[in-house]
Amino acid sequence: MSVTPATPTPERTATPRHFLMCEPVHYTVSYEINPWMDVTRHTDAGLAVRQWRTLRDVYLDLGHTVETIDPVEGLPDMVYAANGATVVDGVVYSARFRYAERGPEGPAYQKWFADRGYVTHTASEINEGEGDLLVVGDVILAGTGFRTDQSAHEEAAGLFGREVVSLELVDPHYYHLDTALAVLSSDPADPQVAYYPPAFSDRSRELLERVFPDAIRATERDAVALGLNAVSDGKNVVVAPGAVDLAAALTERGWNPIPVDTSELLKGGGGAKCCTLEIRSAR
Ligand code: ARG
Numbered sequence: 001m002s003v004t005p006a007t008p009t010p011e012r013t014a015t016p017r018h019f020l021m022c023e024p025v026h027y028t029v030s031y032e033i034n035p036w037m038d039v040t041r042h043t044d045a046g047l048a049v050r051q052w053r054t055l056r057d058v059y060l061d062l063g064h065t066v067e068t069i070d071p072v073e074g075l076p077d078m079v080y081a082a083n084g085a086t087v088v089d090g091v092v093y094s095a096r097f098r099y100a101e102r103g104p105e106g107p108a109y110q111k112w113f114a115d116r117g118y119v120t121h122t123a124s125e126i127n128e129g130e131g132d133l134l135v136v137g138d139v140i141l142a143g144t145g146f147r148t149d150q151s152a153h154e155e156a157a158g159l160f161g162r163e164v165v166s167l168e169l170v171d172p173h174y175y176h177l178d179t180a181l182a183v184l185s186s187d188p189a190d191p192q193v194a195y196y197p198p199a200f201s202d203r204s205r206e207l208l209e210r211v212f213p214d215a216i217r218a219t220e221r222d223a224v225a226l227g228l229n230a231v232s233d234g235k236n237v238v239v240a241p242g243a244v245d246l247a248a249a250l251t252e253r254g255w256n257p258i259p260v261d262t263s264e265l266l267k268g269g270g271g272a273k274c275c276t277l278e279i280r281s282a283r
Helices: 045-061 105-115 150-160 202-211 220-224 244-252
Strands: 018-021 065-068 085-088 091-094 119-121 133-136 139-144 164-168 181-185 192-195 236-239 256-259
Touching: 018 045, 045 065, 045 236, 085 105, 091 105, 091 150, 105 119, 133 181, 139 150, 139 181, 150 164, 164 202, 181 236, 192 244, 220 244, 236 244, 244 256
Parallel strands: 018 065, 091 119, 139 164, 236 256
Antiparallel strands: 085 091, 133 139, 181 192
């Protein structure tokens, strides 16, 4: 009888991260720009703030650095800091939002970076920051279809001098790439992602299968909890508690899933990753 040796669980390594977040003191749903948002539903800014602080404290306990930007009244979506910009090698590509309601957030985030001495570039093309531009190893995966224009992918490639791989999103519930795909390891030697296949066009799904043959395929149950909107430091993965299949797959493959409830922020269509902008300094 031959026994197939069990594949050893890989050893994962956490690296300290630098995050920018925005406390949701003005949180509400006052317009609808994605299918999760419903202006008739009650929202609780106090609860949103408590959940947000728990998320921030989890990052601090993991040893990460968290800076904050002052929330602006009348910009309730500013809590979704990931959309505010994309920062690679210390260079800031500003966001330019699809919808007028979020328009002023781009300059607000850009000013935060400029005031701190970062080189910032005002975007010519419509892009919603890390909502659609995800750094995985040496490449940038870029979403399009609902928010970020394809032309912004080229703009980002030119600015950052990195290969940008375009992915087409087809389900309005997963309107930003970071709602359909999570970066688990950004180590150029071992880039790893999890994603929800039905959120992508056939061509993009085939591309993902080719580039990431070992990726975790999330289930519908994971996706509807916005489980793909997760934040990984290479070992610890902050993830929505409802994403139980994803959490099990992560554990099996050597990651440490940390469930954090951001249910109040889900009413705006966002989760942990949406609230977290990563500042990547020059290597
Ligand atoms: N209400 C926001 C919008 O529709 C949610 C943004 C969520 N952010 C994200 N990174 N996916 O624009």
